[in-house]
Amino acid sequence: MARLVAIDYGAKRTGVAVTDPLQLIATALETVPSQEMLKFLKAYVAKEPVEAFIVGLPKGLDGNDTDNTPRVRKFVTHLQNALPDIPVYWHDERFTSVMALQAMIANGSTKKDRRVKGNIDKVSAAIILQSYMESKK
Numbered sequence: 173m174a175r176l177v178a179i180d181y182g183a184k185r186t187g188v189a190v191t192d193p194l195q196l197i198a199t200a201l202e203t204v205p206s207q208e209m210l211k212f213l214k215a216y217v218a219k220e221p222v223e224a225f226i227v228g229l230p231k232g233l234d235g236n237d238t239d240n241t242p243r244v245r246k247f248v249t250h251l252q253n254a255l256p257d258i259p260v261y262w263h264d265e266r267f268t269s270v271m272a273l274q275a276m277i278a279n280g281s282t283k284k285d286r287r288v289k290g291n292i293d294k295v296s297a298a299i300i301l302q303s304y305m306e307s308k309k
Contacts, residue, residue, distance in 0.1 A: 174221035177213070178301035180228045180265060180293050181244045182206060187293030189301045195223075198301035200294035209247065210254050222258055225251065228265030228300045263304045265296070 173193050180187035186209050188201045204212045216222070227248055230238040248260055 174223035176224055176226055176301060176305070177201075177216070177222050178226040178228070178263075178297045178304065179209070180297040180300055181209070181240075181247050182293060183240065183243060185293050187295070187297035188212070189294060189297035190220075191301065191305070193221075195305065198298045198305060200298040203294045206247075210250060213251065214254065217255060217258065225255075225258060225260045226263050226301055226304045227251075227260055228297070229262040230265055261304070263300050263307075265300055 173195055175193060176191045176195055176198075178189040178198065180189075184206055186204050186206045188204060189198050190201045191198055202212070213225075227244065230240045230244055232238050252260055
């Protein structure tokens with residue numbers, strides 16, 4: 173089977189998470205500067221089979237778009253044009269940053285590690301991916 177790749181797209185950094193080939197476990201992979209995401213994903217797809225991209229959709233508590241939503245939608249349009257054979261699915265990303273921070277604390281991450289925003293981004297992507305997989309069961 174091919175992997176699923178989750179993307180937590182931000183203005184500066186983007187967290188990336190992947191499944192194992194059997195799509196059982198979501199793992200934080202990398203934090204990539206947002207302007208380099210398409211290049212990163214093209215390189216990743218060249219070496220690993222990818223079934224789909226799961227992109228965190230930023231929504232406010234009221235369900236409305238956030239300031240980042242148009243940026244993410246624009247990125248997804250570029251992604252679909254660059255890799256048209258791989259489907260893109262949206263998944264709600266509300267509370268993932270808070271959950272990522274809590275998960276890092278529970279796993280014994282140091283304050284120094286938790287202050288590195290890139291760590292939170294990639295853990296957020298893993299939470300988005302795990303949530304997506306659970307919603308499909």
